[in-house]
Amino acid sequence: MAATTLEETSSGTLERPAQIEAAAATLRNSTIVRLLRFALANVRRRPERFALAVFGIALAILSVTVVRTISSSFAITGSDSVTRVLDGASLWAVPAAGVHYDSEVGAIVADGPAPGLAVPDGWTATRTIAGVWSSGAGDLALYGSDAIDDGTAVVGSQAAETLGVRSGDTLAVGSADLAVTVGDGDAVVAVPEDVAGDVVGGNGWWTLTEPADLAGRNDLGSMMSAETGLPSTTDPAVQPEADGEGLIYDAVGGSGATTFEQKFSALFSGQVTSSAFGLISVIGLVLGFVIAISSFLAAVQERRREFGIMASIGLADEVLYFFLVESALVFLSAYLLGITFAGVAVWLVVPQIATPVAWLAAAGTVAAYLPAMAIVGALVPVHRLLQQRPVQLLGDSA
Template identity: 60%
Template sequence: MESAAPLTITRPPEIATASGNTFLCLVRFALANIRRRPERFVLSVLGIALAIACVTVVRTIAASFAITGAESVTDVIGGAQLWVVPAAGVHYDTAALALVADGPASAITVVPADWSAVRTLSGTTSVNGMTVSVRGNDSVAAGHAAVGEQLATRLGVGPGDRVVIGGQSLVVDPSGPGESATVSTDLAHSVVGDNGWWTITAPEGEQKRRDLAQIFGAATGLPTTTDPAVQPDRNGSGLIYDTVGGVGPLTFEQNFSALFSGKVTGSTLGLISTIGLILGFVIAVSSFLAAVAERKREFGIMSSIGLADEVLYFFLVESAIVFVVAYLVGVLGAGAAVALVIPGIATVTAWAQAAGMVAAFIPAMAIVGALIPVHRLLQQRPVDLLGGR
């Protein structure tokens, strides 16, 4: 009797699955659901887009102010390490688009050996009907005006042209970027008085020292700070801003620009934009919750055959589509709004920075927006979902 051959059981080959195909299926599934209820998709996108547009507009204005702040203080300081402001302080003149001194420059009579101290008079005047920042120091010859590029563009003048400042006709000399016209000290004094500041340059080879402000402060008796948010004592003699001795990753110019942007984001506009973003997120979650309630039976079938994970992935994909479309509509709408309403303040660079900042929040909002309804859905048994109406 022959022995029976051993029975060999072979497993059928597994069906290869490609994650790319799965993703495309989820995208098609999400798009099909959007086509089923296009009005819900449109309303969700518009609600979120409006919130994103509000935030983008506010952040664009804030970024524009930050850029303006950095450029204006760089224009003042140049290559100096210390900036001595008057006791009355300085302010940014929105009409002149430049920093302007609010009081007489500090009386500095003693300067350490080999140090350079330059007094610059500062104020505003009217040129061709425009408010213009006027500065004065001894580096500009009489009869000439060193005009910044941006100011020259506003005034419509070029090298060799003439401009009238303080009743004198001056030859325009190019002076790099900036919104100020620098004239001789005598002429500036007749226009703005003694208002101004000092810029201090340390000797070559010592300009990176962290104790420059302490050295100069000890020589002049003036207080020092590395924080541009600190204001001088109005009853004092002035304040030394140290632009190289600060701690932390940010430069003095960056900290100064943050003061400008903070005035916008910390204002009522910033509060409104934050509330708008929260409301947009609530609109998205409400839309997804309604979609879950309508399709409980479908998701119950998917869960009962072991596709619970696909339910989560489906909502993640649909949420991503909604938020990406809303983001594009929102930032483009915000760009058009600022270009039409405040073209003199907002710039393309500021809009791009704002759009990038808002984009950083989109993935988190999309994921959380999908997880909230899915979490509630997956807490139920498939049989309960199948019995839902």
């Protein structure tokens, strides 16, 4: 009998940890479900407050997401545009009037004629005419260079879609009829230099490639500057002097792991986020957060007696957890609504630069703020509530 009792006791001892763990898991699951049901019941009790809070925060999230999406889109398209312009060259000599990214045509265009250059022996220099062509199908970026064969137009796939042409078709550019070859997915029409000059004028730039024995050096800009007299820089934020002859951008010089294309795209992105539009979006996000806290404070005021009873029986932590769940529910609903509306708004307003990648990047950036906002949104009203004794809560509500 003693052996049997010991065996049962040993068996019970071995099974007890698993039983306790299972019971604890069940308790945790039931607590989460209960808190979620409690939060949903409060939403059903005051649906108009929930809707207003969600809508207010969603508008704030929408404004921030739109700005971030446009910023990311400019960064992506700006980087692609610079890559398209350089086409593997190390130096980019721009006119004194500078260049700019034209969001209407989705490409970089020149604001003045290319500077005069005396290129050293061994270097390869390509002059590009760059302007906006008012075609019958709409405005498009038109690039002209000697690298394009006579009688040929290399049309980016986006431009080809706008023009409604395919490879082998004939495209009339000015007085020239050119055979179409559809190229990569940009919105640029590349034609021979003389054709482009007749249509958009002489504005443009130079791209320069060093000889093989100089490849890999990071002082190419200063070398070319010494040869031509034009200043050079590795910073795309630097603009040419108005009374100068031009500026050489060194795309391979400088230090650090950031490429010239990345610096150029970051410049575009920063212009959007630091603009008045970006400031308004941040203010909107703050106002949305204030709306959320105001809504939770009103909920606390209405349910003082209920929370007083919970606190009086030792369930003060449950009050905190309840508001955390409800706050998370509000912010999650607002987030999903806000980023959805933002995606629709961007695609309707600036479809030429909007990309799914940029929208996802913006949505991810905004999502990083939500946990902290939800926690603070719950802590502020709960802190005000728990500063009072249960007797005060019950007495004030009687």
